[in-house]
Amino acid sequence: MRRLADTRFSILDLAPIRDDGTPADALHNALALARHAESLGFERFWVAEHHNMDGIASSATAVLIGYLAAGTSRIRLGAGGVMLPNHSPLVVAEQFGTLEALYPGRIDLGLGRAPGADPFTARALRRDRLGSPDDFPQDVEELQALLGPRQPGQSVIAMPGINSRVPIWLLGSSLFSARLAAAKGLPYAFASHFAPQYMHQAIALYREEFQPSDVLDRPQVMLGVPLVAADSNEEAEYLATTLYQRVLALIRGHSLRMQPPVADMRDLWLPQEQEAVNNFLGVAVIGGPERVRERLERLLDRTQADELIFTCDLYDNAARLRSLDVLTNLR
Structure with missing residues (x-):
């Protein structure tokens, strides 16, 4: 593991x-x-x-x-x-x-x-x-x-x-680049930070078909993970409403400028929009230290990823820096 x-x-x-x-x-x-x-x-x-x-x-x-x-x-x-x-x-x-x-x-x-x-x-x-x-x-x-x-x-x-x-990496959110990266023996980064639905299938295909090359002798997998880490679950959920609003704006075709966090999202989205945002953020890790640790360990257990690349779109840059602190302290 x-x-x-x-x-x-x-x-x-x-x-x-x-x-x-x-x-x-x-x-x-x-x-x-x-x-x-x-x-x-x-x-x-x-x-x-x-x-x-x-x-x-x-x-x-x-x-x-x-x-x-x-x-x-x-x-x-x-x-x-x-x-x-x-x-x-x-x-x-x-x-x-x-x-x-x-x-x-x-x-x-x-x-x-x-x-x-x-x-x-x-x-x-x-x-x-x-x-x-x-x-x-x-x-x-x-x-x-x-x-x-x-x-x-x-x-x-x-x-x-x-x-x-x-060094060249191939990126993808479907199976096409997974197959190409495997054939060329290149490292592969899957865009699970916005398209998690094909994650397991893509990395399995990449590993199964991987051909060693002059630059890489074994498969190397990186996964994208949206991160909102804070000192408590409650604080993280509050900060994450900026991310929810950003994804909602993308779905609606509205401005992507980051909005401040809000106490409650219920008046901002319809049920089907909430579901779409949750699907988009299917591998997001949002919470205080213990929840973040548990969810990352579960993700690594399922994927055996070599590297995690985190997105951290928060309204306050100080909160972004603090998210990295919380994450690093888990190691």
Whole structure:
């Protein structure tokens, strides 16, 4: 049985913007969270690409990673992820090759196959790009080649990037990327923080079909977990109402700017909306220390995950920092 003490902890952040805040506030808060995670011994701090969402400031992932890396010293920084259909593999290789040159041994590249946006925004992002999510396997292969050693006759190189060997993770919320990660022998991160329904099936498929590679000799599984940890169950449930409102706004297509916590959600959602939010947050860990410990141990017992990457979207940044403290004290 995997124990908390044997499991790597990491953070996934979207630089959430408060209802009364600015993008600059959100980005500064992301750095404060990264620094705190580093001081607590977390493994990595990732940011995710999303577009046309007024409550998320992490759209320019490579730029944000550079800012976070400059403000920290040890923790790994990366994308969780770059939505590869939106970009040419060469540009991604150059961006992350540059980051690796500046911050050697600290950069990760997580790749997703979704656009991270609505269809209108996806078209605006791609313009003249002819590719689609169906090209994802070929784009991953091209990107691996651009980040690897130069081959005889190779006419296009990424500079910086060539021979940087930036670690690539494949991300997914369904079975497609699980199968691809297994075939390529790459580490796999499942998006259970928002799509938990396929979690067990996806990680079982990945482990069953895994083929050892030059970068990995055994399967490596990371799971996304929404976290609201506080000094008591009651406080955590109160703080979590910000998260509930955020998911509810996503379902309704409303503004994603974070709202302050409320004493009672009953007047804010319909029963079917409450059910949808609960399904979205199916692996969320919300509570005081003992409840958090029990739920994480149960999750690890069911999944044997190598690493947990936590999202922590709370209205008050001090409460986010405290959540990490409570979590770390359980180990």
